[in-house]
Amino acid sequence: MPPGGRGSLRRVTSTWLQNDLGLLIGALGLSLVGVVLVWSATRSSAGGSAALKQLVALAIGVGCAAAVTRLDVRTVRAVAPVVYVLAVLGLAAVVSPLGSTVNGSRSWIRLPGGTSLQPSEFMKVALAVGLAMLLAERAERGLRQRHRDVVLAWVVAGIPVLLVLAQPDLGSALVLVAMSVVIIAAAGAPWLWTAAVLVAGAGAVAAAFLTPVLSGYQRNRLRAFLDPTLDPQGIGYQTRQVRIAIGSGGLGGQGLFEGRQTQGGFIPFQETDFVFSVAGEELGFLGAAGVVLLIGFIVVRCIVVARRADAFGRLVATGVAVWLGVQAFENVGMNLGLMPVTGLPLPFVSSGGSSLIASWVAIGLVGNVASVSAQGRRHRIVSPTA
Template sequence: MSRDPLGVRAVLTPARRWGPSSRTSWLRVDLGLFIGAAGLSLVGVVLVWSATRETHGAGLALKQLLAVAIGMACAVGLTRLDVRVVRALAPVVYVLAVVGLVAVISPLGSTVNGSRSWIRLPGGFTLQPSELMKVALAIGLAMLLADRADRGLRQRNRDVALAWVVAGIPVVLVLAQPDLGSALVLVAMAVVIIAAAGAPWPWTVAVVLAGVGVTVAAFTTSLLSTYQSNRLKAFLDPSLDPQGIGYQTRQVRLAIGSGGLSGQGLFAGRQTQGGYIPFQETDFVFSVAGEELGFVGALGLVLLIAFIVVRAAVVARRADTFGRLVSLGIAVWLGVQAFENIGMNLGLTPVTGLPLPFVSYGGSAMIASWIAVGLVGTVASSSSAARTGPGAA
């Protein structure tokens, strides 16, 4: 008798019985989530175009539009899968993501602004494995912890310890780049997923305290590169780096403040069009919205991001354990990352180089964000099918 060691046949076969049919699956996808992400992405392309048109013409905007198209295609493809297929493939995805993080700190990696976070690809493209690791960690931890939670059992200490090893490996590799911002996002995701899976509370408290200790060490030791350390210190005292990050943050605040209620007009912002803000299309793209679209436009971006985060949380409430943990992890990822990016534009948080989801220029971040939307859509579709399909009876 033939064997199926990966269990793929067992995963796929039941999906034919109760999974979304070809005629009704599209009705079960959370279209609001996709529409919100599409609107946010297209606004991001326009903002990137505005920030770079004087120096790059439409080149970067077109590359960003290509990343949006690839990401949307990935998301739509994911919605055609049963969530149990995603669960079965989680270990493979996690291992591949870890291999990518190892490769980026090897001679294959490239250093930009003090962080070795990219792998250069043909055609002028780059890959940032830390963005794809966020996807891998969400489904990896959910797969690891869902079994006992499905049976209503509390997580054992050894299960939680293994989960933190799984989370700790990418965190250490990301810190080695060094990329404190992405590491904090990974830790936040892990804390919420592991706690939501039923981990004993002392584990959560211990990890939060350890995270605080690492953050303090980043400010006070040589844990980070000189460039990134200066970024953090300049948050407390911009005069420490008046020609670098101190200059950037002053220009960003000036741009946002000058936008007023309705903005100076698209492609008409003085700071943006004058090129006074370095890396505006990535770290500080929110300032383009603040200056050219004003408070109303910037608030619209915040509301769209909040809508996506809330939709992911709503899907989590309706899903099985695996889907709930995945959707919660994605909600935390997008929410924390957006808070950090907008906060550094407003001078409320240190500049750590995190992109604004769906908005900042960057192919890896855009594709990873859309894969996250696809995963939430897959969870929503499978959850709806389980409640309404023939197998739900």
């Protein structure tokens, strides 16, 4: 390796070690647990190929996170509009003939080599930095956002939400809305805006049940949450098998690669939507609780970084915390039968390259914010007082 390369590697490593060692260890540990769970869920049908793909995506994601961490914050703010536009174009491509439909949702773009891209995952990154860039200037001065600023922010948020609903993908749309509500409120928007959006959101969820805005497949998922007997051979069967798997794990689990439901292939798409059930069955309550605690640690760490950051960094880190927290809550909730099945992956754990890489880019953004905050604190310490 050339001397310059070794120096760059040392600088990247130093940034992580000085500012975000806990965040890095938590995300890496959770991702590796995810690789093992994906391997267990797919070994009987696909051998080790799914786990290998997950490892490749993990390597790409960690590399992206390291690169994002090193970016100058001014560069991050400058490229935010470009990232947002590219993400919107990706969502538009999905609903065009370029998109591919899986399980009633047109959410993927097929790529050469048998891989696929899910633009809605990268839209979460784009929306976090886009809204932060748009609202940070007045927030930095401690000023309440003007009504026109809030309207513009909701236009920026509303475009991807509508495109995601057109796929249709209710789960990702709810995550984008939750991120937008919290970021815009944290930036100092008048409280009436937040209240109005929450009321509108409740109306949109009701409309999802009562109108054909969602596909028949997804409406069946929502209705089966209320009454599993409505779809006993489809999603009702799936959720019933998931609960059996988790319930049979007990305190310590049946043992890795030993779960009867998992190894018997009784749960369709277990490596994606229902990977948490693998932890529940094979690692038991203790293993599943460990997964939840790791996710909780990452979310709390993002909030801690947000509290120490400037306005832009605070909004970015807050958006990431809401994204990961809401998505994890929905995924674990649908595994436990507490939430309807919406197809959201468990961050860092579920099989899927787009989700894993996007989650690690988010870790890189939080690492960047923490690095800037740490540099600011060191500068204040060494600067002479007036």
